[in-house]
Amino acid sequence: MRAVQVVRLEGPGAVEVRDVPEPVRREGQVLVDVRAAGVNFPDVLQTKGLYQYQPDLPFTMGSELAGSVREAPDGSALRPGDPVAAFAGIGAFQEVVAVDEQHVLPLPDGVSFAAGAGLPMNYLTAHFTLAVRGRMRAAETVLVHGAAGGVGTAVVQLAAALGARVIAVVSTDAKADVARAAGAHETVAVEGFRDAVKELTDGAGVDLVVDPVGGDRFTDSLRCLAPQGRLLVVGFTAGDIPTVKVNRLLLGNTDVVGVGWGGFALGRPGYVAQQWAELTPHLRSGAIDPLISATFPLEEAAEALTRIDERQVTGKVVLET
Numbered sequence: 001m002r003a004v005q006v007v008r009l010e011g012p013g014a015v016e017v018r019d020v021p022e023p024v025r026r027e028g029q030v031l032v033d034v035r036a037a038g039v040n041f042p043d044v045l046q047t048k049g050l051y052q053y054q055p056d057l058p059f060t061m062g063s064e065l066a067g068s069v070r071e072a073p074d075g076s077a078l079r080p081g082d083p084v085a086a087f088a089g090i091g092a093f094q095e096v097v098a099v100d101e102q103h104v105l106p107l108p109d110g111v112s113f114a115a116g117a118g119l120p121m122n123y124l125t126a127h128f129t130l131a132v133r134g135r136m137r138a139a140e141t142v143l144v145h146g147a148a149g150g151v152g153t154a155v156v157q158l159a160a161a162l163g164a165r166v167i168a169v170v171s172t173d174a175k176a177d178v179a180r181a182a183g184a185h186e187t188v189a190v191e192g193f194r195d196a197v198k199e200l201t202d203g204a205g206v207d208l209v210v211d212p213v214g215g216d217r218f219t220d221s222l223r224c225l226a227p228q229g230r231l232l233v234v235g236f237t238a239g240d241i242p243t244v245k246v247n248r249l250l251l252g253n254t255d256v257v258g259v260g261w262g263g264f265a266l267g268r269p270g271y272v273a274q275q276w277a278e279l280t281p282h283l284r285s286g287a288i289d290p291l292i293s294a295t296f297p298l299e300e301a302a303e304a305l306t307r308i309d310e311r312q313v314t315g316k317v318v319l320e321t
Contacts, residue, residue: 003094009049012305031071036117062092066116085116118290118316122154138163140207148175161287194220218242291315
């Protein structure tokens with residue numbers, strides 16, 4: 001079968017599509033025929049040896065996928081042919097994948113494989129960010145950085161679905177359009193976002209800031225918070241990891257909260273299924289639906305990764321087998 005592999009740590013252009021043996025299902029695993037796989041920023045980092053989890057070379061890339069069940073364990077609720085999404089952790093960019101059953105999630109009727117492939121990583125992260133680490137309540141105001149990206153659009157959609165007012169931070173008019181399509185109520189430009197947020201909230205500030213970007217906007221994000229507000233650190237796509245002077249937290253009675261979905265969820269049996277159950281009504285209603293900006297065949301994985309690396313995409317990028 002075909003698989004996209006990292007064979008040299010030289011960036012997206014160095015990945016190769018190779019023939020590898022099909023996996024053999026072990027106890028507790030589901031064998032899935034992959035129809036689509038989601039491409040994420042951590043995949044780009046892995047091609048350069050810069051991610052915190054680096055398998056030995058060569059390795060098959062990809063963490064999330066959607067497809068049809070080929071084999072399931074005895075007694076499983078899953079049946080051959082069932083459409084599913086899954087979080088594989090590694091190895092999703094190939095034609096057949098063996099995944100732990102607890103990380104295989106039934107796709108509701110009407111959800112395409114391409115959309116399903118864009119759900120596990122970003123939307124489970126969004127759920128953990130808002131509902132768990134952010135303790136978001138309906139009618140709160142949420143400021144979202146990187147709001148036109150994969151994580152950003154997922155956070156915007158879910159926050160709006162849960163009843164929040166959403167302000168999106170974007171760098172271009174085109175990205176503002178994407179954020180509004182995802183459900184943002186207002187958009188503000190990166191340059192001067194602090195003053196724009198102050199004006200939009202009549203000086204009150206926002207209850208939550210969701211930041212998957214990091215970099216030099218961090219301090220102004222803190223200054224956007226209302227008393228008892230929470231700044232949620234999701235990632236550092238800007239490359240720079242910011243620091244915080246903790247006296248700012250004391251003076252404003254505010255929090256800086258780390259969000260590490262994988263480290264929390266994947267070690268807790270049943271937790272991913274619990275999250276999926278809470279998201280499913282919003283999937284069925286269409287309130288959450290990944291904004292797919294581009295799809296590529298498996299053979300063009302290098303191009304898909306390069307576009308993410310060069311910040312040329314909005315929403316979600318998907319590979320199709």
